[in-house]
Amino acid sequence: MEIFKKVYSFAxxxxxxxxxxxxLLSLGAVFGVVPYYEVYRIILQLISHxxxxxxxxxxxxxxLxxxxLKNLATEYGLKASHHLAYNTLAGMRKHAADKxxxxxxxxxxxxxxxxxxKIFVENIEAMELVLAHGIPEGIGNILGIIVTLLAMxxxxxxxxxxxxxxxxxxMLVIGIMGRNSSKKLxxxxxxxxxxxxxxxEYIRGMKVIKVFVRGDTSFAQYRKAIREYKEFSLDWYKSCWKYMAVYGVILPATWLFVLPFGMLFYLEGSLGFAALVLSLLFAxxxxxxFMKLVVFIPILPTLTEKYKRIEVLYDQPDMKSGHIDEKLEYCTVAFENVTFAYQEKEVLRNINFVAREGQVTALVGESGAGKSTVGRLLARFWDVKSGSIKLNGIDIREYSFDALMDSVSYVTQDSFLFDTTIMENLRHGNPKATEEEVIAIAKKARCHDFIAGLPSGYQTKVGEAGDRLSGGQRQRITIARAMLKNSPIVILDEATSSTDTENEDLIQEALNELLLGKTVLVIAHxxxxxxHADSILxxxxxxxxxxxxHAELLAASKDYQHMWKRYEATADWKYQTQEIGG
Ligand SMILES: Nc1ncnc2c1ncn2[C@@H]1O[C@H](COP(=O)(O)OP(=O)(O)OP(=O)(O)O)[C@@H](O)[C@H]1O
Ligand SMILES: [Mg+2]
Incomplete structure (x- = not known):
């Protein structure tokens, strides 16, 4: 019950x-008893010839x-209970998304x-049964039972x-069933x-599975999971069905005692015939x-279990949003003694640097050195363990999430696009932008030409465009999206790494537009x-x-010299292969 109070609080x-x-459902239950009383009156008429x-x-x-009336009241009652249920589900899903x-x-x-x-879709959906039916019908039935029993x-x-x-x-049978099946649950x-x-996993990894012909192994895992689910569900059901059968027979069999004892009382003269008939009919x-009241009982433990999993998500600690709400126009970013660990192992230690507006600050280093982590901390995907990150001298934790989201754009290599139209995807950057504004930015981001060439232009769905969008094109769309957002801080994480030379030039042109006058953090191999960055870390x-x-580091840093030499070697190598190939 406790749980359902909590669930309802979302409606x-x-x-x-x-x-x-x-x-309405109680009225329905009471109207449902009236025909029994009328049958009684008709029987009395018959007996009196x-x-x-x-x-x-x-x-x-x-x-009739x-x-x-019973059906009308029940239908309208269910309509109200479904309103309530779906309001609740919507509230729960919104809460989960906010979380x-x-x-x-x-x-x-x-x-x-x-x-x-599963939590967003199934676990929350499962609450519908008890919200729309279990509780309101249960209460309706209890009232129906009380009225009938009073009459009896x-x-x-x-x-x-x-x-x-x-x-x-x-109840005894139901109790035993609950005890036996809870472990299986x-x-x-x-x-x-x-x-x-x-x-x-199987669906998301389909591309990789196809390429590596790993269908067998992956499919085996998938099959194993399905088989186990089947076995455990059957196991659970098997542990319940005998009890279900027993109480399914016993509970509605209210005549079981009323009939023989009623006859006895009638024969010994302590009960009139009319009263016997009426009692039997009410029974x-x-x-x-009774049956409707308990029909939800076997699934209550499953719902409780499902709700617990929803609640674990709800109870996850929040990152606290700060109070400063203004959108920043210009911004100097400062990392002060920042230390960070994903789990135990520290991946960043005593990071100190300042990135100024209108300047490009670059991060270089071996794979795993912590470059992306710096970007993620600045976007506040995680909070620092110690030290602080300051925007214009104020800790980022003091800004509200909205202000921070407005102030930071994060463009990554895995240019994620939503499966809606390209226009909508671009608008994510600024939902208020007009179509003209979006197109103007798309032109700047060197996207307009290829988008205009698609069958439905800006209204083409990303999913429909599918493989027709190259990696570079997708990336330019994400850059345009970031340009529309027009935030003062831009983080580029490997944003130019996966494309050919032509695309790279286009992306570079797009980026030059995006980065003008911003505080830029570039993470690049x-x-x-x-x-040409103003400062390289x-x-x-x-x-x-x-x-x-670049010049200072070439002169002073062994690590940088090493990286630069290696880079030149690969650039030469690329140049040569292009010469040979071309
Ligand atoms: N979500 C995570 N949970 C735990 N450890 C992580 C997580 N993400 C990264 N790490 C670890 O943190 C360290 C720094 O990772 P990071 O992604 O910042 O490196 P990087 O410099 O961006 O590397 P790359 O050049 O390969 O992108 C690595 O040791 C990595 O294994
Ligand atoms: Mg990285």
Whole structure:
């Protein structure tokens, strides 16, 4: 119950919808009892050998009307409960999405994408059953049962009590079932999660699987996950079904005691015939309500388990958003004694540097030296362990997430595009931009020509364009997106690494436009792209080994000399192969 209180707290206007749902569903349950009473009255007419048609027709009409009202009330009640349920689900999904925005990237990465998908889609969806049906119908049925039982007590209290006798037996069976199946449920859950992860992995890795003809191994993993899920689900179901069958028979069988004892009381003269008939009919009415009440019980543990997993996500610590809300126009970035570790091992130590507006600061170093980490810390994907990163002298943790997001653009190598139109993708940079503004920027970013050449131009969906977009083109779209955002700080992480020379020139032109007047942090393997940087930091094992301009470093830093020599050798080699090839 505790859980559902929490779940409901995500619904907007819950009081209104909940009240309406319970009222209507209770009315539905009560209208459902009326026909039994009318049948009783008709039987009495029959027994008295009445041939007068009026009471029969009247009785039938009342039955018809009450059934109609029952259905109407139930339908409208369910409509309200579904409103409530889907409001709640929407609230929960929004909360989950907000949570991801506030969580450090590291904590997000601990989840497989299959697992996150499962939480967002299935676990939250599972709450619908109990929100739209379980609780409101349950309360409606409880009221229906109370009204019927009160009527029964009024007719004969002994039979009313006897009709309740099936309850403890049914509950006992349900209790035993819950105890036996709870252990299996954990396995069932784990396997369902594994299956989700391996399905998502399998689909996401399809390109690699095809190229490396690893279908067999990957498929074997996928099959194993599916087989385990099947086995654990069946195992769980097997541990429950016998009990389900037993209480499924016992609970609606309210006649079990009412009929024999009712006969006995009638024969010994302590109960009139009419009262016997009425009690039997009421017992008949109350049985299905008992059943409806417990029908959700077997799935309650699964829902609790599902909610727990949602809650673990909700309870993840937030990165605290600061209070400064203004968007920065110009910005000087300063790293002061920054130390950082993803887990235990420090990957950055005592990083100190200043990147000024209108200047390009480059980060170079071996793979794994910590270059991208510097960029990620500046974008606040993670928080520093010690030291601080300051924008115009103020710690980034004091800026609100919105202000920070507005101030920093992060262009990475894996130019991620959403599967919507190219126009929408570009607009992510600035949702308020007009179509003309977007096109003007696309022209600057050297994207316009190829976009205009696509079948639906800017309205082409990225998914439809599919392989038609080259890596370089995708990259230029992400650059245009960043240009539209027009933030004062731009981080470029290996932004020019995966393209051919022609594309590289185009990208470089696009970047020159993007970077004009900004505070730029470039992370690059190709030293040619950063040779003109205002300041170059050489990172080595998480520390700044040297700092200066290209000329200064060539003169003073052994690490940089080494890297530059190696770069020249590969550039020569590339040049030669191009000569031979061309
Ligand atoms: N999400 C992560 N969780 C744990 N460790 C990480 C994570 N990302 C990076 N690391 C580790 O941190 C160190 C620095 O990584 P980083 O990505 O900053 O290197 P890099 O200099 O950008 O390398 P490259 O040139 O290959 O891109 C590496 O040892 C890497 O294994
Ligand atoms: Mg990197």
């Amino acid at each position: 907007e206007q819950r009081g209104k919808y909940m009240g309406r749902a319970i009222l 009445s041939t007068e048609p009026g009471p029969y027709i009247g009785g039938a009409a009342i039955i 009307v009450s059934l109609l 991801l925005l506030k969580m450090p990237m590291g904590n997000i990465q601990q989840y497989g994408s299959g697992e996150l998908k 007590f009024f007719v004969d209290w002994r039979l009313a009590l006897l009709s309740l006798a099936v309850l403890p037996i049914g 954990a396995h069932y859950y784990q396997s369902s999660q594994n299956m989700n992860n391996s399905i998502v 008949l009415a109350v049985g299905p309500m 190709r030293l040619s792209t950063i040779a 050489v990172l080595k094992h998480g520390e700044i080994a040297a700092m200066g301009t």
